[in-house]
Every structure is written in structure tokens, then in C-alpha cells.
């Protein structure tokens with residue numbers, strides 16, 4: 239509400255102090271921040287994946303972020319975004335909060351809005367699956383479908399303006415909202431429990447890998463960051479060519495890979511990138527479910543495949559050390575998609591040829607990728623590879 243509008247509202251009341259340009263709900267803000275601080279902090283468990291004798295001296299650890307109350311590592315991002323927005327004076331008691339997301343971020347932000355007593359609206363791409371919209375609605379979130387072909391973030395920004403809400407804008411604010419100097423984030427938890435040589439995961443906003451990269455530099459840790467990027471994502475070419483304007487079609491792996499290089503994806507935080515076939519991501523996800531004792535979503539499969547490539551490269555060079563990745567969310571969110579063979583076939587994701595090679599690697603340490611795909615360069619010969 240502008241000063242002039244407020245003058246009209248206050249006309250005839252005793253309160254004639256209009257000196258504040260922005261209404262300042264200091265007590266409400268303090269109360270919400272206290273509420274966030276009081277929420278139980280979940281220290282997520284590490285899964286140690288048993289590796290075969292051939293990979294002796296190497297370790298693979300998967301931090302299980304699916305146990306957060308809102309089901310994914312986006313719980314941490316949502317907490318950071320709300321704290322940042324409250325402390326920045328952007329959130330109002332009347333809300334609503336608006337976000338561009340149909341996936342984990344929307345679910346986590348809806349969860350926090352429920353805790354904070356705020357209204358929430360997720361702006362989702364047209365044609366978003368009913369299960370996803372239901373998951374947001376189950377947390378009292380509103381679902382606004384953007385028209386086909388619309389720029390989702392721009393649509394969300396305009397929608398927030400129209401309803402007088404706040405566009406949270408995860409793609410811009412993820413990197414700066416994350417508390418990377420503190421001792422309670424993902425990075426301190428992970429680096430406190432293991433001392434990885436590599437942290438591997440895909441990027442959606444890029445906020446999570448950035449928080450690890452910054453924490454590592456700030457505390458003098460050795461860990462290097464590898465981003466695994468799915469097909470049709472702009473991050474890989476953007477990083478390789480140092481071109482923040484790179485674009486692509488956009489990924490089929492839920493949550494990661496973007497049609498443009500998002501503002502929260504900071505090139506210097508990334509030591510290495512690995513392009514991963516979608517079929518290999520889905521196969522790695524399914525191998526985890528069938529043989530490794532955890533049943534994740536597809537973005538975890540992309541990270542797991544990258545972890546395999548890094549382990550293979552380390553073994554090739556006779557190195558010892560630890561590779562860490564995340565279980566971003568649980569596979570139950572994807573039963574009707576990536577875990578459904580008909581859905582995969584309809585989307586042209588032929589994961590079958592990758593199942594045996596990935597399973598074999600985790601059982602024997604031998605790596606024999608399917609010949610039907612382009613053969614991968616030796617990891618020790620290149621900084622990036624499929």
C-alpha cells in the first residue's frame with residue numbers, strides 16, 4: 239500500500255503518522271522468525287553405499303535429505319528464503335507468498351507458509367501432473383497454472399504484483415539466502431560428518447552446490463564441487479563456455495537442469511561438470527532402489543551417476559578418498575512417472591541399456607557403458623564428459 243493510499247485509509251483516525259514509507263510489521267516479523275528458529279532441526283542421515291573390493295580406499299556417501307518434514311533438501315532452501323525475506327522486510331502478514339515451481343520447492347514453501355500462517359500460491363507450468371498440484375493443495379497452497387509457453391518466473395512475478403503478494407524467486411535468491419557461514423546448513427553437517435574430496439549433484443537453482451562451495455572456501459576445506467547436468471540444460475554449455483547467456487530446451491529430469499543459466503548458478507563454485515543422459519539418470523535411480531537400499535527421485539539418479547563417474551576416475555588414477563552426493567527426495571513422488579515403465583517409454587527414456595552397467599559397477603567396480611550410446615571419454619582425460 240502506498241503512502242497516499244494509507245493516508246486515505248487513516249483519514250479520520252487518530253493515527254496520522256505517515257512518516258514510514260514502508261509499513262513495518264516488526265513484531266510480526268520477529269514472531270515469524272522465532273517460529274522458524276523453533277522448528278525442529280533435522281540432522282539428515284548419511285547412507286554409506288558399500289563399494290566392491292576393486293574400489294578399495296574409495297567411499298560413497300549419500301546424505302538423505304528426503305527425511306526433512308517437507309520431503310526434500312528444498313526444506314533448507316525454503317527456510318533460508320523465508321528467513322531472508324522476513325528479515326529483508328519483504329513479507330507482509332497478509333501475504334500471499336508466490337513461487338514459480340511445481341516441484342519440491344513449491345511443496346517446501348507451502349509447508350513453511352502453513353507453519354507461518356501465510357497464504358501460498360505456486361505458479362506451475364501448464365499441464366503439470368495432478369499429483370503435484372494435489373501435493374501443493376494438500377498443504378493449503380493455491381495452484382496457478384501459467385499459460386502454455388509462458389515464462390514461468392515472469393508469470394509468477396506478474397501474478398504476485400496483481401494479488402499484492404511477494405514473489406519469492408528461488409532462482410535469484412537461493413545463492414544469497416542460504417546461510418553458508420553458519421554451522422547449521424547442509425555443508426557444515428556434511429563436511430562435519432565426512433571429509434569428501436568431491437560433492438556431486440545436479441543444479442536447479444544452483445543454490446545447494448553454491449552453499450557447499452562457499453562453505454568449503456570459508457573454512458579451508460578441500461572438497462571440490464561437480465555438477466551433473468541432464469540433457470537439454472543450459473548450465474553445462476554456460477559453464478563450459480563461460481557464457482551466462484547460454485540457453486537450451488530445458489530438462490526432463492524433475493528439479494534440475496534449466497533452459498537458461500539461472501542467477502543463483504555461480505560458475506566459480508563449480509570445479510567440474512558432467513553431462514548425464516536422462517536414460518542413465520533414470521537407470522541410476524532404479525539401481526539405487528533395487529540394489530543400494532534407498533529409493534530416490536530422478537535428480538538423485540543424475541547425481542549418483544556422476545558420483546559413479548568420479549569414483550571410476552579416482553580408481554583409474556589410483557586415488558583414495560570420498561565422494562558425497564544427496565538423496566534429494568524420495569521416489570514415491572515419482573511412482574507414476576520415472577518409476578513407471580509406460581511413462582518412461584512414452585517420454586523416450588530408454589533406461590534399460592544402462593541398468594546392467596551401473597549395477598555391475600556397484601557390484602564389481604568394472605565400468606562397461608552401453609555401446610548403444612556415445613562412448614564416454616576416460617574421466618582422467620577430460621574435465622567434462624557424458
Ligand SMILES: Cc1ncc(COP(=O)(O)O)c(C=O)c1O
Nearest residue numbers: 342441442443444446493537566
Ligand atoms: C528434486 C530436486 N533435486 C535437485 C534440485 C536442485 O537443487 P538446487 O535448486 O539447490 O540447485 C531441485 C531443485 O528444485 C529439486 O527439486
